[in-house]
Amino acid sequence: MKFWLGRTGSILLAFALCAGIQLLADQQSDFVQRLIVLAGLYVTLAVSLNLINGITGQFSMGHAAFYQIGAYTAGFIAMKFYAGAKLPPELWMILSLLTGAAVASVAGLIVGLPSLRLKGDYLAIVTLGFGEIIRIIVQNQPAIGGAYGLSVAPRFEMIWLVWLLAILCIAVCRNLLKTAHGLQFLAVREDEVASSAMGVNVTRTKVTAFLLGSAFAGAAGALLAHFEGFVSPKMFTMDVSFIIVTMVVLGGTGSITGATLAAIGLFFLPEKMRDLPNFPLGNLVATGIGIVIMVIGFRHIAANFHGKMVERVLRYLAILAIAVVIALVLGPIVSKLPTLGVPVEGAKLRMVVFAVTLIVLMLLRPQGIFAHHEFSWAWLRKVLRIDTDKKVTA
Amino acid sequence: MSVCLKLTEATIKFGGLVAVNKVSFELKQGDLFGLIGPNGAGKTTCFNIITGVYKPTSGEIEFNGKLIGGTPSNKIANLGIARTFQNIRLFKSLTVIENVVVGGFLRHKTGLFGAMAYLPAQIRETEKLRAEAMELLKIVDLADMASARSADLSYGMQRRLEIARALATQPKLLLLDEPAAGMNPQEKEELNVMVRRIRDQFQLTVLLIEHDMRFVMSLCERILVLDAGTEIASGPPDAIRNDPKVIAAYLGQPA
Ligand SMILES: Nc1ncnc2c1ncn2[C@@H]1O[C@H](COP(=O)(O)OP(=O)(O)O)[C@@H](O)[C@H]1O
């Protein structure tokens, strides 16, 4: 009884949250609404890929393909049946989402099968190839618009549903990991031989991960199709898969919290950079030098200093301050040089910043920001505790 | 006592190498049986064909009256054979107790969809598996390390954790691959007592590979000696200790 009360409460809370997002978004410009929708879809994509890559350890690089399959399925059934079905938009959208998920998960099954034989890099290459094959096949089908694309009618702006899907995806993964069922996915990631010696059906576990992960990506695709009112193969190129993988790796492979936050962060970071002003090239060079100093300093501290957490943080801050000061002072000076005085368009730097952030993070924290951790109040307490024996003591 | 495990001329070849060559032996229920031999003799490979990691090239493996040669590993575990690994294979980033819960998972009865919804049945089952895991951790003396990451344990502790994880599958036959390797004399002594105790408590049959002669001789009731994939001797510890062929195999001299 208490359980069901709590459960109903959390479900109502999720709906309320989504309704709140919808209300907030309604007052924004079309541009901002689109960002809110895409951010939600990327959260779903990253968290669902994390189930395959991070939690089950099957390095898949073709997630955009499932996204695309969901999107085209939704577009196709809308074209064929929407006019005749006469369903309320919400109901249609939910049906379309389920269909997109189902078709994408069939594809997930097909891609999951090689994962039974291939490991690591080889699986990455096969899934990457699969993504491209799907895109090229679609591009050559005139019946669904070919390279030109397919318009999807009607357009729905159900921002609440986008975020509801994201919350559902997070909840499913989180729940799974709280039960013994979830541990078998982690066990497969850690050691397949030992897992099967303990009676875990490795084949079934991997295929389940692919089925679930691709179903969520397919559902996200269905939402994208109806939000944009248009789908084309260009929306699902390799970079989309790369960005999703990046979100998972950066967040910390296996961490749902990490994947969620990295998805939101990596999505908004480049968008924010559109407004950067122009500045001389010298500043850029100085910033680069500052970053190098920061990376070297941080790594030095991480390797050599094992004292109290407070003292360590102070050292990190000191290095950061030095790096910032050097960059700020050096910038105007080197910009006096004729070759370094030329102006750079800030907005064009988006992708560079993206890449540099990645490199720096991988140098400083290869296990990803959250590593294997999940957000929980207990975890927060442990992190904030001032003593710092790095080894687990009990 | 009924026969638990029976190998009949079990053989496996890797290319030209005959790693296990027509090995036959029989374990009765409750036996504490030792498998010894110099490095590369084929002992671990024997475990691998019993547990379905490899399919034997020829010969028969019978467990509780059922032919199991070539059955997949996870099915073998479900039939009641559990093992530990010579080169420790824990789920490193999982905690100590989670490692043991994975071992117990093959007895789960609730469905995956319920787990995704985190329903009461799944919560209860997980709690039950954790409680059972905790009991096993007490037996191998790791209860106070339950929430440590398994990779952070000492070598000896990791070996004991592997035993607890294997016990969680509730096996009838337990295969231990060099369980005392890397342990100090005191840890070995404790392990010796522990293996006997768990054999009696869980009514297990134990097949054990070990390099430390004193350890095997004091623990096992019968021993089989392999050299280059072939059986060279078998019998009670006293007979093995004085067998010239065994002495020659260990000292590297022709018999
Ligand atoms: N998968 C394999 N492929 C090829 N050779 C193997 C394989 N597994 C074991 N061997 C070989 O079989 C022989 C026996 O190995 P093993 O059973 O590990 O010996 P040990 O008695 O020391 O446990 C060794 O020569 C080893 O190299």
Ligand SMILES: [Mg+2]
């Ligand atoms: Mg061996």
